[in-house]
Amino acid sequence: xxxxxxxxxxxxxxxxxxxxxxxxxxxxxxxxxxxxxxxxxxxxxxxxxxxxxxxxxxxxxxxxxxxxxxxxxxxxxxxxxxxxxxxxxxxxxxxxxxxxxxxxxxxxxxxxxxxxxxxxxxxxxxxxxxxxxxxxxxxxxxxxxxxxxxxxxxxxxxxxxxxxxxxxxxxxxxxxxxxxxxxxxxxxxxxxxxxxxxxxxxxxxxxxxxxxxxxxxxxxxxxxxxxxxxxxxxxxxxxxxxxxxxxxxxxxxxxxxxxxxxxxxxxxxxxxxxxxxxxxxxxxxxxxxxxxxxxxxxxxxxxxxxxxxxxxxxxxxxxxxxxxxxxxxxxxxxxxxxxxxxxxxxxxxxxxxxxxxxxxxxxx
Ligand SMILES: *Cc1c(COP(=O)(O)O)cnc(C)c1O
Numbered sequence: 031x032x033x034x035x036x037x038x039x040x041x042x043x044x045x046x047x048x049x050x051x052x053x054x055x056x057x058x059x060x061x062x063x064x065x066x067x068x069x070x071x072x073x074x075x076x077x078x079x080x081x082x083x084x085x086x087x088x089x090x091x092x093x094x095x096x097x098x099x100x101x102x103x104x105x106x107x108x109x110x111x112x113x114x115x116x117x118x119x120x121x122x123x124x125x126x127x128x129x130x131x132x133x134x135x136x137x138x139x140x141x142x143x144x145x146x147x148x149x150x151x152x153x154x155x156x157x158x159x160x161x162x163x164x165x166x167x168x169x170x171x172x173x174x175x176x177x178x179x180x181x182x183x184x185x186x187x188x189x190x191x192x193x194x195x196x197x198x199x200x201x202x203x204x205x206x207x208x209x210x211x212x213x214x215x216x217x218x219x220x221x222x223x224x225x226x227x228x229x230x231x232x233x234x235x236x237x238x239x240x241x242x243x244x245x246x247x248x249x250x251x252x253x254x255x256x257x258x259x260x261x262x263x264x265x266x267x268x269x270x271x272x273x274x275x276x277x278x279x280x281x282x283x284x285x286x287x288x289x290x291x292x293x294x295x296x297x298x299x300x301x302x303x304x305x306x307x308x309x310x311x312x313x314x315x316x317x318x319x320x321x322x323x324x325x326x327x328x329x330x331x332x333x334x335x336x337x338x339x340x341x342x343x344x345x346x347x348x349x350x351x352x353x354x355x356x357x358x359x360x361x362x363x364x365x366x367x368x369x370x371x372x373x374x375x376x377x378x379x380x381x382x383x384x385x386x387x388x389x390x391x392x393x394x
Contacts, residue, residue, distance in 0.1 A: 034275035035307050037384055038361075039071050041079045041394040043267035044250055048080055050265055051228050051246035055235040061108050061221075063247035064098075065090035070312075070381040071251060071270060072390050074101040079394070081105060086128065088245055092118045099125045108152065110245075111162065112136050119143045130154050130188060132162040137172050140181055148183025151176055152221055155212060157205040159192040166212045173216060186243065187218040191234070194226035195255045202231050225249035229262045253366050253377035270381065271361025272313070272388070276325065276353050278304040279345060288342050289334030294319050300333075301345040305357045308339040312383040313359060314373035317341075321372035322365075324358040325351050 052060045062084045068076035077087055077098050086106040089095050091114065095107045108128035113119060116139035122129055123145045131137060132154040140149065153172055156163030164172055176182045189209045193201045209222060220236045221243035227234040228244050236242025248255050251270060254263035280302050288294045288302060303325060309315040313336055321332040323343050334342040345351045360366040366377045373380075384390075 033306050034273070034356075035311055035387070036273060036389045036391050037070075038271045038273065038391045038393060039075070040267070040269050040271070041075075041392055043252060043269045044071070044076060045080060045083060046267050047250045047252055047269065048083055048246065050262075051225070051244065051249055052083075054228050054232075054262055055223065055244040056232075057239045058235055059085040059239075059241075059243045061086040061088040061243055061245050062250055063088040063110070063224075063245055064250075065094055065110065065247075066382045067094075069248065069251050069378065070384040072392075073097060074103070075390070075392055076250075077101070077103045077105070079392075086243075088247075092121055092127075095125065095127055096121065106150070112154075113139070116143070119145075122149060128152060130162075131172065131176070132156075132164065134168070134172070137175050141175070141179055143181060145181045149181060150184045150186070151182055152186045152188040154188045154190075155209055157189040157191075157209040158201065159190055159205070161190070163189065166208075169212055170215070173218075185218055186221050186241075187213050187216070188221045191222070191224060191227055191231075194224060194231055194234070196257050197230060197260065202227065202234070206231070206234055219243065221245065224255075226255040229254070229256060230260060248378055248381075251377075251381060253381070255377075268362050268366075270366070272307075272359040272384070273361065274305050274307040274357050274359065276303045276351060276355045276357060277306045277340070279351065279353055280304075287334075290337055291335055293335045294333040294342075298346070301349065301351075302333065303343045303345040303348075303351060303355075303357075305341050305343055305359075306339065307341055307357070307359055308337050310338045310385060311388050312380070312385045313341065314369070314375060314380060314383070316375070317369065317373040322368055324363040326355050327358075327363060329363065 064073045088108045112130040128150045130152045154163040155169045193199045219241035223234040223244040225248045252266045252268045282300045333344045
């Protein structure tokens, strides 16, 4: 019998989440964001499964784009941070990739490259996140130059929000206002909404279903990015179930420590289950005592520090649990966001942190 640790990917739920993104965005084009190996879900598998519905895919770099193209994915693929070096433009040309442009040197690189057909450029405006993008003057200048270039086909105005996950925060509207103000002089398609904006800020979705874009990422995988539940966030369907099994069960007297550093000490007679899942699988080592897990479909908690290949859970109220029984670390029963908050992190890092020791098993 093999080690039971695995991540089961529900592809039907993934597709429903994509279709939900499109529905919430009023039918705008949606670039399914599948950077970082589709947030740990397997980029090629995810792209293949979405290929009959997705308008495009978004990735972080040329290597990720090439993985999709090499696998025969035909949809347009967008480089969300653009190209990192000018020599990538050869592949941008060959595979008709969409490229973001956020810096002058990228405009110049495009100007000195020959393309077989005009390249689609998403020009990034920094509306207030202050990570990537042109300021207002730089944006106008870049647009001016790009419009004149025979190498450039469609131009799309792009920006990104810093706080769209904060339901009560006004900054998203301020960023949008700034973006719309600088775009007012041009008649450009827009591409601004990440998952949180799709879920909560309809003004960011654009107006034109044929040309505007949204960029759903985390919501495709069923985890809500919002800081509180909303009607829309509750419509997301769980995609990944991280599971394993009990490999040992023991009974401890009161006053006995469990695991490294003796972080947890029993206060009563305690039944302890050892689970084949640890931080080398991507489970967060910082998960505190009390982090939820489900054993045999019943909720319980972690007790003791997570180690590399194993962790320990409380079976005191689960007297029937025995070696071989299934354990869910996150999925339908254990909300990935609850695990994330018990480990002081976010679902994004949990998903992208799954390591190659964990087989991904797809079901549709
Ligand atoms: C990753 C990314 C997204 C998707 O963000 P989510 O919060 O996962 O929806 C959208 N746009 C850009 C530019 C990104 O880098």
